[in-house]
Amino acid sequence: MTTKANFPAAAGSVVVPYGHVVGNEKWRGSEIAQRLQGKIKLIFEDGLGLVDFHLSNKICILYISEADLVAGDDFKRRLVRFRNANSLGGIVIVERTQISDQYFIAVQKLVVLELGMVLLPVANQAEASQLITQLVREQSKDHNSNPFLRKQCSQLLEPSVFRTVQQIPGVGKTKALLLLQQFGSIHRLCNASVEELEVVVGQTVAQQIHTFLCS
C-alpha cells in the first residue's frame, strides 16, 4: 500500500516522551534546533517522513520555509499527502517574509479552510523556535488551565429563568415572581390555561401571556 509514497507521512506512531519534542533528523544543527536547546528537550529521529517536529503523540509540526514557498507547489503536495495519510493534528508553521508575503493568502486558504489544519506564520526560524516552545508548554499543561476553554461551573438557573419570564410582554418583576411561585417552570407556565393564569396575574395580563405564547 505504501510502496508508492517515497515519504511515509509518519511511519507508525512516533512515541514522544513527556516534555520532549521529536525532530526530524534534517533539522539537526539548524537555527531552530540551536535555539530550542535549553528550553525544551529535543531529540532527533530518522524516518519522520513529511513531519518536521512531533510535539506529542497526537500533534506535529510541518514547517514551510520562505524557500519552499518561492520554489513552487511541492509544499502543497506535501501538505495534502500529510492530510490524507494522517489522523494526527497538524500545525503548519509558515515563514511569512517580505518575499513570501505574496503567497500567504493562498497558503492560508489551503491549509486552514481546505485542509482544516492549523496555520501559524513566523518571520524566521528564531520566531519559530519561540512559538514551538510555547506550543510545547501549552501541550504539557493541565487542560483546565487553558483560558479559552469553557469552565464547567454550574450556575444557578433561577435568575435566568426569572429574566426569561420577564421577557413575556406585560410581565415585570412582581408578576414574574408570582408566576414562578405558582407554576415553577417555564414549561409549566407555558402550558397553564388562561383561567389558571388569571388567578395569578389578572385577566388582562393572562390574555397577553396567552397571546404571546400561542401566536
Place this chain on the structure above:
Amino acid sequence: PHDTVEKKAALCVLVDSREISSGADVISSLKAVHGVKVQVCPLSSSDYIVSNRMAVERKFQSELLNSVNRSKVTQRIQRLQGMFERICVIVEKDRVKAGETSRFFQRTQYYDGVLSALVQAGVRILFSSCQEETASLLKDLALLEQRKNAAISVPVEVEGRRQEQLNFYLSIPNISYLAALNMCHRFRSVKMMINSSPLDVATGAQVSRQKAEEIFRYLHHGCDVQLLPDSLCARGKSHAPARS
C-alpha cells in the same frame, strides 16, 4: 475560478452593531466586493456570525501582544465556547495611522502563548493584513459553512411580534443569536417551542443535540424562588403569597 457556482445562493453574515465604528471597511467590503448580505444586529457576544454554528472574533494583533486585554479576550472566547460549536479568531494587523510609515511588530512570548492556547482549545485562527482581507476571509468562512449545510438560512430581519419572541429566546442561557433567530422562524409559536423534545429543538434551532438538551433542561427547570437573589426581586417578595 468557481465564482459562478458560488454566487448561486446569497451568503449572509451577521455583524455586531459595534463593528459599524471599528470595522466599517469590513462591512462595506463584504457588501460591495463580495456581494454578501450583511445584517447588523446587537450580537454583543461575538463580532460576526457566519453560519448556524460559527462565530468569528476580530482581534487586532496588538490586543494579543500583552496581557493588558487578557481578561476581556479570554472571557469573550470562553463565553462563545458555551454558545457556538465553532469559533474563529481573525488576527488583523493594526492599522498604520497617518504619519506612521509602518508599525514594527515585536512578537512577544505572550503572543505565542495566546496562539498556542487558542490552538489547544480548538479555536481556528486566521491572519489578515487589513479590513478588506478580513472581509474576504469572512466570506470564505461563510462559503465553507454553506458547503457544509450550516449556512444562515432564515430571514435575519425581525420586527414586531418576532422581536418579542427573539428577546424571549435570547434570555435562555448560553444561546446564540442565531439559534434564537432560528427558533423565531422555525417554531409556529413560543408554546410549540417550549413543548418540543430535545430532538425537535436541535432541528428547529439548528444546534447540537447536547445544546438542545441543555435548552430543554432549562425550560423544564423547577425554579425555586427562594434561591433568587434579594436584589433581583426585593419588591415582589415581601407581599408574595406563600407557594402552594
